Amino acid sequence: MGCNTLAYLILYSRYNSRTGYTTACASVCESPKALTNGSWLGVGCCQNAITDGLTRYDVYFKSVHKDSNSYQFNQCCYAALVATETFNFSSEFITTMRFNETYKGQQPLVLDWAIGNVTCNVAKNMPSYACRDRNSACVDSTNGPGYLCKCSDGYEGNPYLSDGCTDVDECKQNSSSCPRGTCIGSSVLVIIIFCTRTIFERQKLTNVKKQYFQQHGGFLLLEKTKSDQGLAFTS
Numbered sequence: 001m002g003c004n005t006l007a008y009l010i011l012y013s014r015y016n017s018r019t020g021y022t023t024a025c026a027s028v029c030e031s032p033k034a035l036t037n038g039s040w041l042g043v044g045c046c047q048n049a050i051t052d053g054l055t056r057y058d059v060y061f062k063s064v065h066k067d068s069n070s071y072q073f074n075q076c077c078y079a080a081l082v083a084t085e086t087f088n089f090s091s092e093f094i095t096t097m098r099f100n101e102t103y104k105g106q107q108p109l110v111l112d113w114a115i116g117n118v119t120c121n122v123a124k125n126m127p128s129y130a131c132r133d134r135n136s137a138c139v140d141s142t143n144g145p146g147y148l149c150k151c152s153d154g155y156e157g158n159p160y161l162s163d164g165c166t167d168v169d170e171c172k173q174n175s176s177s178c179p180r181g182t183c184i185g186s187s188v189l190v191i192i193i194f195c196t197r198t199i200f201e202r203q204k205l206t207n208v209k210k211q212y213f214q215q216h217g218g219f220l221l222l223e224k225t226k227s228d229q230g231l232a233f234t235s
Helices: 100-103 185-214 218-228
Strands: 005-015 016-027 054-063 134-141 145-153 156-158 165-167
Touching: 005 156
Parallel strands: none
Antiparallel strands: 005 016, 005 054, 134 145, 156 165
């Protein structure tokens, strides 16, 4: 950001950490009337995209059109790494110190990061393994060495803390429909399973007793007992 300024950025990545590569953009303006809020088209503000895997960058400024009167209303130039969706250029960033006073020369940005320089298979056997929660999973970095942690399916939270991943309440999610109902948690499910198993075991025991009764002459004994008592027995 600035008037009649050329900004050079030397970018270093893990793939080119020694020499880096250079990109640049120019910002020009002859009067405050030429500035447009929200515009990145090179009038007061310009932008350049950066590559993935960036590890370091250096910025250099060069003045152009030194005979211009832009210094009368613009005395400072700025360069910053920003997330484009969060930054909104204002003409006051050129004519005043508002940018530096409001944001302290800083803007939100997205960091692409990973833990260490080993894969998940190696990291899982190390004391420094960062996926602390038992309901977490390790994921290899897709942008160079290292790994990341995430909560397992059905859980949400912070996988880098013990007990950081908690069970997801599907009924509270917009994608799940639970009309006029309640969400069945794991504790209720355990009780249902226990009761079902108890009923099954009792039925199984009853069947075993009945089979044992038949195999050992239980019906003959019952018939004799009833005959002795003067009762008729029919089958």
